[in-house]
Amino acid sequence: MNERITKLKKIMEQEKIDHVLITDYYNLKYFINLELDPGERMIVLLVSKNKENILFINELFSIPSSKNYKNIYYNDTDDCISLLSSHLSGKSIYIDGKWTASFLLKLMNRFSANYKDASHLITKLRAIKDSKEIELMLKASLNNDEVMKKIFPYIKLGISEKEIHNHLLLEFKKLTPEPVPFDPIVAFGKNASNPHHISDNTILQKGDVCLIDMGCRHQGYCSDMTRTFLQKNEKMEEIYEIVKNANRLAIEAIKPGKRFSEIDKVARDYISSFGYGQYFTHRLGHGIGLEIHEGYDVSSTSEILIEEGMCFSIEPGIYLPDVGGVRIEDLVVVSKKGVIILNSFPKEKQFIFKGLSYR
């Protein structure tokens, strides 16, 4: 059996869990490397203690057989929940947190048991990346660096956010057929004071910063990086240095055994010491992997301990309403040899090219 399911079964043994139902796209990709979106149709990988694993799948999506699980096909006129419940025996059932209420309520009606959310359990497994996963994460970040490098020359007075946004998507498309994991953020000037700004027709003007938050996928694994480029502007240059140092100090503080809240505190305290604490309005970072947000937050309330193999973002920011904002985001992985930064596009203060304007 594959290593990931073996680990899950070991936990089930320890915690006396009879069944785990895995249904989410990314969880199925993680456990059995299946990439399938069955739309509104049911798909369930039933992992049972001391029993063969079974994949329940609509016959419309016939897939090759596997030594890791048995396929049981149903069709559109079958009662797939009945079929599933006929393979349940134990009373401790853990459900994929992403399963939909329609299926869950039907199953609860059919088979009385103690239903619990499997999310914590699966999150914990997925949070620790193996060497193969780290390799894929690294490649995704290399691609991200590559595209940032290609985009930089386009950043000139007169260009619009949307134009850079389009160039970004085009460059990603040239590198990889995989869709980007999130809509890139391109924010000029005071738009950069909104951490979730949606790129629009705003034109880059004198003095504006240009904040770019972008990522791509490699074999499903995500990259995610933010850089903020400057023009002569005293305030923005000041907060740039503070954010850059907060990013560096937080990364230097990462160590197995520490709590995520401690790492958040390093960046937050540093930023607060300059009086900007109230303008750092979000968590310091988030876990990442097959999904752009997975695993554990790097936040003031996260008491989770850092472990080897964990992969997450460090992205302090300062957002001054109606003025502008700076965010600097890197992805890191905690390895045996220390903390590795996956992306490598420079973080030194960079000024936007002052040549001819774009038009």
Next chain:
Amino acid sequence: MNERITKLKKIMEQEKIDHVLITDYYNLKYFINLELDPGERMIVLLVSKNKENILFINELFSIPSSKNYKNIYYNDTDDCISLLSSHLSGKSIYIDGKWTASFLLKLMNRFSANYKDASHLITKLRAIKDSKEIELMLKASLNNDEVMKKIFPYIKLGISEKEIHNHLLLEFKKLTPEPVPFDPIVAFGKNASNPHHISDNTILQKGDVCLIDMGCRHQGYCSDMTRTFLQKNEKMEEIYEIVKNANRLAIEAIKPGKRFSEIDKVARDYISSFGYGQYFTHRLGHGIGLEIHEGYDVSSTSEILIEEGMCFSIEPGIYLPDVGGVRIEDLVVVSKKGVIILNSFPKEKQFIFKGLSYR
């Protein structure tokens, strides 16, 4: 209050339902015209009998206030399920079928009640389109016609499925910024015998059919149309006429008060009378609206009665394994004045242009 929520409240009154929790993207769009994907964060429109509607939303997504509901904001450190449950009183609670197990299991732990799936209820409301919705569906289909017209000249010997697929996406992009509701299907020759073929590098060769199944969106509402273009090929010309007549006869049979299964039967019996019944491998059609599949199937097992305002596809097909296939799909809406076909690209047998090849 808006008409759609008023209708829901009337049903709640009749069926003694205390609360309905609306959480799905499309349901929120339908009931309160909200277009927001909060990712993993909770969003719930709580509709309660005889009480004000409340939208529970993370403060990251501040939205304008509305006279149809009150906003209650929570933040990332709040326990949003506690907050929600503190506004529940009655014991009959209907849950959006798309809500995720994580939230539902937590709520069930917090507040003991009789939880049921709200899907049937919401599906029934959404299945009946009002005049504004029909107008938007019509425009989406006009755009679809427009793109089919632009694509037709590209269909020449030597072109690949992927090339046509790319042209399609490009033409849609020129017409509308809204993403297509499904990946268009372009299938040549024997690829067309797979109803769900994924466009690849197959080249159009002499004798091949070219099947195109495509759709776009207009203000969220979907279009969906399939046409199959021919070359001289006796078998394919024969089944083309059968499928075309099955499509026409089924559309002519649509009438308020009839069951969907009766409409499916008209097309299925006609195709079977020529000995091709076993090669018509799917339901005759599906409901459509804000989602590409919503409402009711036009299938042999659907006992739902047709009503005015319903909108669905009629898409008979014959798929001959390793030979080829033909499908002809239209969208129809049942109006007071009769059945209206939303798309209007011709269905008469059309041969692929026999001029120079593409390369």
